[in-house]
Amino acid sequence: MSAFGNNSSRDDDTKDYYNTTPTWNQPQQQDQPALTKIITNHVSDSDTLNNDSPHLHQPPAITPAAAADETGFSSDPEKGGYNNKDTSIQGSESGKDSMTTRILDPVAIKKLRTKIDWRLVPLVSVLYLCAFLDRVNIGNAKVAGIAVDLKLTPEEYNWSLSIFFIGYVLFEVFSNMCLKLAGPRRWISFVMIAWGGIMMAMAAVTNAAGLLAARFFLGVAECGLFPGVVYLFSLWYTRDEQALRNGVFFSAATMAGAFGGVLAWALEQMEGVRGLHGWQWIFLLEGLPTVLLAFVVLYFLPDFPETATFLTPEEKDLTIQRLRIDAGPATETNFSWQQCWMVFRDWKTYMHMMTYILSTIPTYSLAFFLPSIVVGFKLDPLTTQIMTAPAYAIACVCTLFGAFSSDRHRERGFHFAIPTATACIGYVLLIFTKDGSTLARYCCLTLAAIGNFAAVPPMVSWFTSNIGGHTKRGVATAAIISFGNIGGAIGGQVYRASDEANGRDRLTSEEFAKEAAGEELCDLHPAWRYMT
16 A cells, blocks of 8 residues: 555446446347437537537437337436446346446436546646746746846756656656546645745755756656646546546646736745845745645645545436546546556557657747747846736637537647647748847747647647547656657757847846856957857
């Protein structure tokens, strides 16, 4: 048993559900009566729940009452969408396989889905808002003077961004395995306390070495949240419901960017309070809510449908049955080393890794350096921090719209490709408008932000929707996101100090002397000017 308990009780509680998986595509005996079709939950959030919906597949010759008499199931939402009278028939000529016919009421499913949404989605969205804010606030800390106070070289600052992802990548798969064994509620609470404490401790760093060490362990602690929540959604929602939930969840990252700059400016005004710099207050007061929120998570975040205390027994049963129907034959719930190795023998794992890493490089480089890029517009510090908000706010709206459309049309590839192309167009236009007006460059920057962030929900829903088996899905999710986050380490090196518009003209005398030290600097000397 691990320090957080094990998951054996969950497997024991649900073996009756998952050990009775129907044999799919087996021929039926000719003398058996016609089988009423299963009405599943393939009714998207935007579909009208009526008898004319093409998703309901209601047999026209059978009334609800007759269907209940025939199959033993009721459409009464108060009874969980069906009653407990099972009608089993032989599913093969051998007589060893059986199938239970169940009519799942779409009204009851919609009511249940709404209940799960309100319990799960807002909470994990707030968690990711805190996580992303703690991850990228070093960009705001730079504007607040951390590089000057700690005497960081441009290379040291860039490595403080990248080293976060080294710890993140190394421990991500291990973290998801711990989540499977300990349960989401305990494990996510633990990692939140860890990364919130590290975030607050960063206020005490006095040199580059301390900052690098703190950022590394911040990555180790935070690696358990994003893949853990993506995996958790796959255990609660059917495949055509996940993109919208992932979109709402990930949109918290854009909201963190939207108000993070304004919050950072407000905390900067505490410069000198109790002898602390403004960037120290940023780390302290943005890390504290994470620690406090961990105790809320420990109490409110549900683990698995089978053990959820906020659902009635009928609602638990309905949740499990609709997920079981959606999963088809891939209903294994026990921890399996065989499924772990299957992940790395599946070619699709490596294709998703490539798409993920190519997406995270521009996403994180933009998130880390947006405040520094806006500084190049030659605005005052307050306006610089505030001007990071509109780009993120617009990206948030587009992210939600794209995620909704992806679920509505049950499609992932094009909903990932179109935002990615949009981001490429934004970056190309940034190149051509580098000497243009501030408004033109800001519009191009906003276009790039829209494309980067809107591509993420369909991308992560793409692989979670196509990987079956609880263990395989959990390990694959962590492996893909882990490899993809190497892009964050690369993104931390993309925007160099020498690339900043007229960056060398703004060096202080101490910074100029530090960069001018050394021999044979060539074009690296701070007095050198590049031609554009």
